[in-house]
Amino acid sequence: MTNTTVFTLQTLADLVGGRVVGNGSTECVEARPLQEAAVGHITLLDDPKRIAQVARSQAAAVVVEQPVAEATTPQLVVSDIHAAFAQIIRQFRPDIDDVFQGISDQARISPQAEIGEHCTIHPGVHIGAGAKIGSGTTLMPGVVIMPHCRVGSDCHLFPNVVLYPYSVLEDRVVIHVGSVIGAYGFGYRQEGGRHIRTAQLGYVHIESDVELGAAVTVDRGTYGTTRIGTGTKVDNQVMIAHNCQIGRHNLICSQVGVAGSCSTGDYVVMAGQVGLKDHVRLGDGAIVGAQAGVMEDLSGGEVYLGSPATSQRDQMQIMAVQRRLPEMRKSLQRLVRQVEKLAARVEQAEQAEQTKQDDRDSRAA
Amino acid sequence: MTNTTVFTLQTLADLVGGRVVGNGSTECVEARPLQEAAVGHITLLDDPKRIAQVARSQAAAVVVEQPVAEATTPQLVVSDIHAAFAQIIRQFRPDIDDVFQGISDQARISPQAEIGEHCTIHPGVHIGAGAKIGSGTTLMPGVVIMPHCRVGSDCHLFPNVVLYPYSVLEDRVVIHVGSVIGAYGFGYRQEGGRHIRTAQLGYVHIESDVELGAAVTVDRGTYGTTRIGTGTKVDNQVMIAHNCQIGRHNLICSQVGVAGSCSTGDYVVMAGQVGLKDHVRLGDGAIVGAQAGVMEDLSGGEVYLGSPATSQRDQMQIMAVQRRLPEMRKSLQRLVRQVEKLAARVEQAEQAEQTKQDDRDSRAA
Amino acid sequence: MTNTTVFTLQTLADLVGGRVVGNGSTECVEARPLQEAAVGHITLLDDPKRIAQVARSQAAAVVVEQPVAEATTPQLVVSDIHAAFAQIIRQFRPDIDDVFQGISDQARISPQAEIGEHCTIHPGVHIGAGAKIGSGTTLMPGVVIMPHCRVGSDCHLFPNVVLYPYSVLEDRVVIHVGSVIGAYGFGYRQEGGRHIRTAQLGYVHIESDVELGAAVTVDRGTYGTTRIGTGTKVDNQVMIAHNCQIGRHNLICSQVGVAGSCSTGDYVVMAGQVGLKDHVRLGDGAIVGAQAGVMEDLSGGEVYLGSPATSQRDQMQIMAVQRRLPEMRKSLQRLVRQVEKLAARVEQAEQAEQTKQDDRDSRAA
Structure with a gap:
């Protein structure tokens, strides 16, 4: 995305009520998070440990909460960095709610529908009989409001939503x-x-x-x-x-x-x-x-x-055991064999004892 | 949702071929299932055990299969309560199929498309070349029928369906x-x-x-x-x-x-x-x-x-065992230890026996 | 789906650069894969072992890589059977990209949008201010391009896509x-x-x-x-x-x-x-x-x-064991019982031995 809007760092600092450390006439052409920052961008430092990443990014400027002494990039110091960075981004990518206003004559609105004040109803919207739309509500292209719906105030229905x-x-x-x-x-x-x-x-x-x-x-x-x-x-x-x-x-x-x-x-x-x-x-x-x-x-x-x-x-607990199921199975199989052998040994001992007892019995007889 | 339609219980009973037990001039302003019933509503008793819930709901009337002696709410007695209740709901929220009929001149229909009789084609529908639409079919706003599709009779395509x-x-x-x-x-x-x-x-x-x-x-x-x-x-x-x-x-x-x-x-x-x-x-x-x-x-x-x-x-069976896996694992571990100890005891007994045998052998020698 | 287009096998063979084995004037009214092939269809044999299925299907003709000696169905022999069959299908169901071309005056395009050359913009498309659409791009009905989007060249957005x-x-x-x-x-x-x-x-x-x-x-x-x-x-x-x-x-x-x-x-x-x-x-x-x-x-x-x-x-491995969990559980329960019994037997033997030892000790005393 290319963007030809340019702001000086000082202009942006004035906008968000911050102060500049470094060259205030530095030009910024885009605002991007740190992992995407490149030449000409103003970026955001939300973790001071990443200051080296700012330098590597070749960003034109950086929004910081506290001035970073070792920074080589011009800084915009402001207390609420997220609110400030959001406001700066909006300079480069302004909101577009104002592009269309009013009620389009290419919307198809039933004469039996009621539309509140200050609504924005885009072309290609359909509103059925008996529907009521509250004040300040925006309906974007392709929205279909079938008959007898009630939509309150200040709602925003994006394209192709259907009621x-x-x-x-x-x-x-x-x-x-x-x-x-x-x-x-x-x-x-x-x-x-x-x-x-x-x-x-x-x-x-x-x-x-x-x-x-x-x-x-x-x-x-x-x-x-x-x-x-x-x-x-x-x-x-x-x-x-x-x-x-x-x-x-x-x-x-x-x-x-x-x-x-x-x-x-x-x-x-x-x-x-x-x-x-x-x-x-x-x-x-x-x-x-x-x-x-x-x-x-x-x-x-x-x-x-x-x-x-x-x-x-x-x-x-179940999941921990599940990971060990193959090992458990082997352990169980080993145990079965051990018990078998053990049983055989016990059996043998018992038989030996029995034989001796039989011997004694027969000798005693 | 507010609804200003009002029907007397007798009117509704006449509609569904039922009879009233209680005050037939009771006014009903809405029809709701029991869990949502409130003042002025006619509701449905599909389980006689819930008759107390009807009273608590303050519903104006209740549709029942058999008169409930202990009921304090006026009753509409009818054999098929679900069919009757559906019919009653339709009085308060009438079907809307009749809102639009015919073929909109704001639909974009290819001259090479064939449209059957009695179709309802809403504004904002697109029908491509070579498409055929059977009789009695309804196409709602935003439906796109691409070229060479065949749609049969009495179909209903809701908004934004695309073929x-x-x-x-x-x-x-x-x-x-x-x-x-x-x-x-x-x-x-x-x-x-x-x-x-x-x-x-x-x-x-x-x-x-x-x-x-x-x-x-x-x-x-x-x-x-x-x-x-x-x-x-x-x-x-x-x-x-x-x-x-x-x-x-x-x-x-x-x-x-x-x-x-x-x-x-x-x-x-x-x-x-x-x-x-x-x-x-x-x-x-x-x-x-x-x-x-x-x-x-x-x-x-x-x-x-x-x-x-x-x-x-x-x-x-697998799931039953899975729930017991932690217990199985403990049982297995316990068993491993038991078998170890048991093996040691058998070993000891065998060695003792061997020692005795060796003694006997040496004495016999 | 009925389709009245008819091609002779020879016409199709000429089209795909193949040769006919059998009657070239055989008429084909539809092209279908083998599992759907029926009377009058040309079909595809992608596995020579299925030649009997071709005969059973009563298909009019079959596209093959090598002539099949035992085939009773007329054959179209061609080296790349998939490319050829795709080309044949297109004769019966021609592509429809050419149905609409140019920029519809029923599209709603912001005067602040830029549209490249050779674009196809269908009726019912919405393009916002500041948007740029590259050359050769197709936007189908119901597409909404909100402000400031950039769409490249030769893109294809099907109906109701929203940016x-x-x-x-x-x-x-x-x-x-x-x-x-x-x-x-x-x-x-x-x-x-x-x-x-x-x-x-x-x-x-x-x-x-x-x-x-x-x-x-x-x-x-x-x-x-x-x-x-x-x-x-x-x-x-x-x-x-x-x-x-x-x-x-x-x-x-x-x-x-x-x-x-x-x-x-x-x-x-x-x-x-x-x-x-x-x-x-x-x-x-x-x-x-x-x-x-x-x-x-x-x-x-x-x-x-x-x-x-x-x-x-x-x-x-985990899944293999999971299937055997019920069996494992039984095995474990059996083992617990076996070990208990075994322990009892060892206990008994030890006690018997102890009794004998006690006897010997008392006799020796």
Whole structure:
């Protein structure tokens, strides 16, 4: 990526309220983290031990918390280096929320829909009858809001997000590209050898401050809601099935699959690729490790691993033994042979004793 | 979700052919399952033991199969409670198929495409040259039908479904948002250190009455078809790779991955997050449990678990032992020590005996 | 799929530079692989042992490398049968790149975007301000290029691919339907009980000759890049998290999940459903088997299996023993009993000896 924007170090220092150590007229053409820094870049030193790496990178300047005496690179000294570096990056790659504003006449909005004030509705958006969009909400190209949905205020739906009918989003909900809210649950009954879809009459209710990643799917409830609680954050490619009741402030990492009618408490964490069997309940603050398979209710405040998932303590012991299974097997086989030999020796001793006893008996007779 | 529609209990009873026990003029403003029922709602009692929960919910009315004597909530008595409750829900959240009808002039349809009668083609649909769409089929916004596809009658493609060229759908196929039919298979050969894509000249053939969830991907065959058999149902985020031949009336749950050239018989079930190695065959009625990894052909009519997947019976035994591995290891270590001590005692006894024998021998000499 | 195109065998032989053995005027209406071949089809014999299958298929003709004496089906003899058969298939299912050309006036292209020569930009494409599209690149319907992206030459973006701002694609990059480049990484810090999104200011950089499948998600870097190296191929539904640095010529199979800040060398292979913990490094040429869970750095040039992933050799031994766990447990239980009995016998013998000794002692006294 080439970028022709140029800032002097002094300009950037003024911007973030820092001070320059070295040449303030040094020109910076890009801002990059240390492992990617090169000639002309301003970079970030978040660990003073890496100062040698700054010099090697040939970066033009470096943001530091404390001046580094041995540094040969001009420094920008500032107390909150992450906030400052973020602000500097935004100079080189400015935010783009202001590129489009207002309601596009190339959006297809039902006359029976209600749109709040200060919304940004891009071209190529579809909004169905009976839908209500709260104030300050942004809908990007390809978003489809089917009839009777309610979207709150200050939501941001990235391109190609689709809400099935009657979906409810509260305020400040962010949904990334291509996520699908309210598709039919996977429920069938067999009739004459064919699978007949059962009732799919519910909807999805997403509470305030939830963020969903890209390509997430949340299926509607059977009769009522599938719910995601306030403040919960969901990573890309997660599947949440029908009737689930996800608690508040959960963190659900990528590729997790939650089967139907599961529920979680608050502050639950699921790491990548975790799977939950249907109707499982996770208690407040439960943490489930990557790739675990949860087959039964797990109480809160604990860490769980493995498939089937058990407490971290038990699972760590099991895994430690598993690594030693080949050695255990050899040990067991050796032991079988030892015991056999030992048994033979005992047998022999007993027979010898018996023979002697028989001798004594016959002599006594 | 607020809803201003109001029905009296008697109106709802008349609608579903049921009878009222209690006050027929009770007003219902929403229909909800029991765990979500609140003031003003009509709810469903599918288990008579939960009658106390109905009272606690303060629901306005309850649908029951048999009148419950001790109930304080007005009751709607009807023989098929699920069918009746579904019908009632539809009063509060009516179906929306009728919102848009006909062929939008904002759809981009090739003049070389053929569109059957009574189709609903939304704005923002793309249909390529040589494509044929059967009668009564609905294509929602953002659907892309690439050239030479054949779509049967009464199909329903939700928004952003994409069919690559030459895809074939038979009749009554339902595909949810964002699913991708006919992308290239993942096949490469190495040449001079680079991966060169192999032939991707086949297509996908989906038989009648198949339903695919959201974000499903089905890759085209190499030369011929990737096929999904009649009546098979596929959940969200499933991946079916090139050349697979999926049988009829299968149930494939969310996040399953089927590698290239696999085949399944009829009535096969794969639970969530199952993976199949390429070229694997599952027999009729095989059931594969969640997160299992199938590494070889499995015969039909059986349940399989684990990774690598084996019969449920074997796997349950393996898993039972796995939980006891730490205990087994301790038992083994204890046994090693016991056998050592025992061997020492036998050794000692033998030596004592030998000493006595030597004494006897020397005395006899 | 019905297809009314008809070619004589001689026409097809002329096309591919082959020769006919049998009746050159045989009519072919479709080209299919052997397992799908039927009346009227030309098929492919890639294994001479299957010649009987050709006859059973009633195919009209067969492409062979060497004439098969016992064949009753007309033959098309050609040295490179796969290249020839691919060329023949293309006669029946011609490529469709030529269906649309040029820049659609129904694409929404910012006046501040730069479009190279010979691009194909379909209707329904969105290109933001400051974006640059290289020559010869194709963007299909529903593609959204957000502001300041750079797309190289001869790229092909299938429908509904979305690039977030500042994404960079080099040349000849192919991305299949619905893949999402540059969504926010899954990074939050807790503040007063709420998860606050951390800086998401980086972008995605995809080098030349990369191919991404459908529904792939690649998240942006925190400050800098998430990078995918030259020539790497990625299958459907793969997740690559923020800050990852994927090497060159990797093969990443379907449903793999790579957590944040991982890096891979060149020619790394990950099979289906593999998961990588964050910050893990895979060395050049490392191969990770299906469903494996990588928890720590793995050196290159080796095969790894299992979760947690270990070397194939170790894992194969562990898995071999796991299958025998029930038997091992029984063996161990049997051994415990044997040792108990043996101990009892030794005890008895020792006591008997002691009794005798006591007798001798008392007699001697």
